[in-house]
Amino acid sequence: MKKHLCLLLAVFLALPLFCSCEKNVYPLSSTEFMMDTVITVTVYDGEADALDSAMTLCKQYENLFSRTIETSDIARINNSNGAPVTVDPETAELLKIALDIAEKSDGAFDPTVLPLVELWNVTKSTAPPEQNLITEGLKSVGYKSIHINGDTVTAKNGVKLDLGGIAKGYITDKVVENLKQKKVTSAIINLGGNLYLLGDKKGEPFSVGIQKPFGKQDEHSAVLMLKNKTAVTSGVYQRYFRHDGQLYHHIIDPKTGHPSDSGLYAVTVIADSSSLADGLSTACLILGPEKATALAKEYNAELIMITSDNQLITTDGIKYDTKNGETVLNLK
Ligand code: ADP
Ligand code: MG
Numbered sequence: 001m002k003k004h005l006c007l008l009l010a011v012f013l014a015l016p017l018f019c020s021c022e023k024n025v026y027p028l029s030s031t032e033f034m035m036d037t038v039i040t041v042t043v044y045d046g047e048a049d050a051l052d053s054a055m056t057l058c059k060q061y062e063n064l065f066s067r068t069i070e071t072s073d074i075a076r077i078n079n080s081n082g083a084p085v086t087v088d089p090e091t092a093e094l095l096k097i098a099l100d101i102a103e104k105s106d107g108a109f110d111p112t113v114l115p116l117v118e119l120w121n122v123t124k125s126t127a128p129p130e131q132n133l134i135t136e137g138l139k140s141v142g143y144k145s146i147h148i149n150g151d152t153v154t155a156k157n158g159v160k161l162d163l164g165g166i167a168k169g170y171i172t173d174k175v176v177e178n179l180k181q182k183k184v185t186s187a188i189i190n191l192g193g194n195l196y197l198l199g200d201k202k203g204e205p206f207s208v209g210i211q212k213p214f215g216k217q218d219e220h221s222a223v224l225m226l227k228n229k230t231a232v233t234s235g236v237y238q239r240y241f242r243h244d245g246q247l248y249h250h251i252i253d254p255k256t257g258h259p260s261d262s263g264l265y266a267v268t269v270i271a272d273s274s275s276l277a278d279g280l281s282t283a284c285l286i287l288g289p290e291k292a293t294a295l296a297k298e299y300n301a302e303l304i305m306i307t308s309d310n311q312l313i314t315t316d317g318i319k320y321d322t323k324n325g326e327t328v329l330n331l332k
Contacts, residue, residue: 024048030055035062035168037192041175044201046184053182054175058191061174064091065167067114067160073153074161078114082157092151094170094275098163101279102143105295109283110143110254112155114162120259122250127243134257141254165251168194169232169278176274193233196274200227210329213237213265213306221306222327229331230274234281235266253286262288265308270318270331271301289313304329 029042030051041054067074073091087095098111115137119129145156155161163170168191175189176196186199188206197206205227209220214237224231236249236259253260267284269277276299284292289305293315296303305313314320314329321328 032058034058035066035171035192037168039192040188040190041179042188042190043179043184044186044199046179046187047182050179050182050184053178054189057175057178058171061090061167061171064088065094065163065171067162067164074163077153077155078160080155082155084152084154086151087153089151090174092148092153094163094167095146095148095153095161097170097275098166098279099143099146099148101166101276101283104298105280105283105287107143107254108286108291109165109279110141111161111163111166112141112143112145112159113165113252113254114160115140116252116254116257117162117164117250120248120250120252122239122241122248122259125241125248128248128258138254138257141257165234165282166275166279168192169230169274169276172196172230172274172278194230194274194278195232196230197226197228205330210268210304210306211235211237211266212310220326221310221312222304222329223323224268224270224304224329226270226331229270229272230277231268231270232274232277232281233266233268234285236260236285237265251282251285260286262286263307264288264292264305265310266306267292268304269296269301270304271299277301302331 027042027044028051031040032055039058041051043050063069064073066072069075073087077085101109119133119137140158145159147154172189172191172194176198179187189196195208205225208224208226208231210222210224212219212221213235234251240247240249249259251260264285267281269281271277280301292303296315302317303315317332318329319332
């Protein structure tokens with residue numbers, strides 16, 4: 001009897017411990033290395049499995065879109081030698097968005113730029129490739145060689161796809177949809193710098209640091225206040241090498257076959273859709289301030305551009321403030 005009483009007492013005392021373990025303490029955050037980058041999702045509310053679900057979704061999309069995973073839709077297209085390939089409807093959807101941005105940016109964004117990306121291979125190279133190889137590589141670049149009919153994609157023989165400039169944005173949009181289904185109303189989704197600020201933080205917008213190109217880690221050119229929007233940055237300062245004092249980075253101008261040289265070191269696109277913002281950020285960096293501004297207008301997006309001499313240029317929908325000596329940007 002005494003033994004039973006002790007056991008009962010032990011269970012009774014342990015009960016609150018179990019209860020407090022089950023109750024989530026927000027914010028909850030999960031970080032994984034995927035798609036050659038660091039992915040972090042932070043939620044401030046919602047159902048218990050929201051984070052796991054978001055991470056599983058990222059993995060599934062990586063398996064569809066990664067050009068280096070042999071069984072992915074993109075690798076199958078790249079190995080098709082011009083034959084039609086049936087793909088997942090979402091691959092077809094992403095490719096259509098990519099082709100639309102390619103068309104509207106007059107080919108600055110081009111998902112067929114892979115031969116040049118591989119030739120420059122900026123994370124491993126120490127010197128630029130021979131010009132004759134660049135000229136040769138350019139021959140198989142051209143988004144007009146991709147045709148989509150329903151879920152069937154045909155790429156001209158020799159044409160290779162790389163969705164590295166847009167896939168993270170598309171996946172971000174899908175993660176946001178998924179989190180909303182899991183009753184999350186406040187979250188930060190960060191896919192390698194591809195940001196979406198879902199809802200707000202206790203009624204206040206989230207603050208996003210705009211990295212100073214080649215600055216110290218966490219050195220900001222400005223702080224952007226944002227809620228329920230995406231902010232996607234393309235910059236020349238993350239993947240690059242230098243040779244003879246010259247900078248060679250990972251965003252290739254399909255007109256020249258060389259890393260873009262538009263006078264811009266970074267472009268942040270603010271929009272509702274992250275797929276759009278991702279494709280646009282790559283395009284705008286190549287196009288330079290004037291053409292980038294015109295393109296952003298077509299898509300109802302706002303831009304924060306940083307020039308090679310560290311000037312900040314923004315589109316009309318952004319207003320400036322200063323707080324504690326820092327430039328603070330808000331949407332008008
Ligand atoms: P991030 O490296 O942060 O994803 P971007 O979204 O700008 O930056 O994507 C850059 C990647 O897009 C490159 O690593 C390459 O895979 C691909 N890319 C390079 N140049 C172009 C281009 N002109 N059009 C489309 N994709 C490009
Ligand atoms: Mg991009």
